[in-house]
Amino acid sequence: MFSLATWNVNSVRMRLEHLLRWLKLRAPNVVCLQETKATDQEFPYTEINEAGYYVVHAGGKGRNGVAILSDKEPREVTIGFPDVDDQEAKERIIAATIEGVRVLSIYIPNGGSVGSDYFLYKLEFIYRLREYLDSYFDPDQDLLALCGDFNVAPEKIDVYDPELLAGHICFHERERTAIKLLKEWGLVDTYRALHPDEKGAFTWWDYQFGAFKANRGMRLDHIWVSRKLAQKLKKAIIDREPRGWKKPSDHAPVIAYFEL
Template sequence: MQIATWNVNSLNVRQEHVLAWLENNPVDVLALQETKLTDDRFPSAAFAEAGYYSVFTGQKTYNGVALLSRDAPTDVEFALPGLVDEHKRVIAATVAGVRVIGVYCPNGAALDSPKFDYKLDWFAALAEWVAAEAAVHDRLVLTGDFNVAPRPEDTHDPDKWEGRILCSPPERAALEKLLDTGLTDCWRLFEEREGRHRFTWWDYRNGGWARNAGLRIDHVLASPALASACRDCRAHVGERGRKRPSDHVPVVAEFEL
């Protein structure tokens, strides 16, 4: 079973990219972030034609998440319980016996911004909910754009990034707390393999991609039952080099189930 995540930075713009990628990479589940469209505009027909169910929760301009799946999703939830939030950042569904939670975590803007406090509060609420979900679902995957690079080696330039937004101690602690609920960052199981890339996001600005000035901020976190069945986890870096790319690339994890 393959489970993937991709922050598409507008599904309106990236719909054809996603369809083409799915054609070549017929994963079982694809979590999308930053769809940036309201539910009435979600292109479910196009995905259905490609053989995918879709569930989604979106808003105008900002945020928006979706889950595409080959098998029918059940027990769909569209928000974090226990957090009043206009932002559409969470979607969960059970697919083929696996609980999949797709998230678009807040960016945080800057350490001294109110948005940073919101980010930490949001992560706390997520951790609480994920712990409850993990208690119920043996097979659970939490995946999406976390807007946190967990370690110095997940940045292209630690001297530049350590302590800054996306790499600050409180954000890493918030991510760590998610892992503490028993989840494994699947990436780290395979990062030593040959020819592996290190990043999942490159800023559009300052030639980030050309300079390989990236970060690893998109993750697939798996419960113990799934982590032990994980056989690979990697970024499809080639997508960043296409025409009109998202600033993020797909991250795919494979499980032997």
């Protein structure tokens, strides 16, 4: 069984103990990390290598940073959008081929306030991601996995209160329309494919107001795969356990399992 995970760790150095504990506990074959908040020089390669994982990382000085950890050596590593000189995207997208699967770890921008320039950049980023898939891949021919913090809850079932959150960042109609267009390329939401009607299945909870304990969250972290890879999907889970550890990331890992 091939296990593929994604986790916004909200600082890989601050959460390193959690990450190493979780890798030992779950032993996934591949892990996509987001919001590493580390430059390439600061990333804890040694500790993760000692845990049995190869690492490829695309970092920066700010809050971004993405990585792929794998128990097999990643090949054909690329960073950012091909042929597009966007420095921020180079801290938000990294891709590698592992066991025949093209894995993309992505951190879609949060977008800030609705209507801001950064919100428009978020929409542009999602549309550009769709163009990237159109140009380089085929959903019925390629084994492809798009993993990461999408910063979008796609459907009403993916937030704790759709009426309250309507029009808010990460659940705005324009974001949901953009992410739907991305999905229409030929992507399958692994979690919803196996849990189509499950309510309360969230991956992010605010640190404040007892949100995690009350399960007032949003499903922002996803593993979406090409139709060809979806045929091999066996199981998908949201691993809430690390969110309950001391000083956790505000996101929980998502894991999908495939019979390759």
